[in-house]
Amino acid sequence: MKASPGRAGCLSHKNCWRCLLIPINLLNQVRQTLRLKHISRSTENIYLHSILDYIYFHKKRHP
Incomplete structure (x- = not known):
């Protein structure tokens, strides 16, 4: 899966390093x-960052 810099982040942190590493599809689906x-x-x-925390807690693997 490919991340798209600048589009996959949360709205308040446009250059958030965690947001740039997650595929754009998941975050956009949640946001929509x-x-x-x-x-x-x-x-x-808050929801987006909670999802990111969950993903990184499991080291980007399916729990």
Whole structure:
């Protein structure tokens, strides 16, 4: 899977190093789902970073 720099990050940290390493598809799917449910942007950022923390905790492997 390929990451796309500058597009796969959270909205508040456009140059977040963790966001640049995750494939763009997963984060965009989560972001799109949250926006369809009218979740606030700050909550969206918290969710995205929680997902990133989970992924990095498992060392980018399926748990």
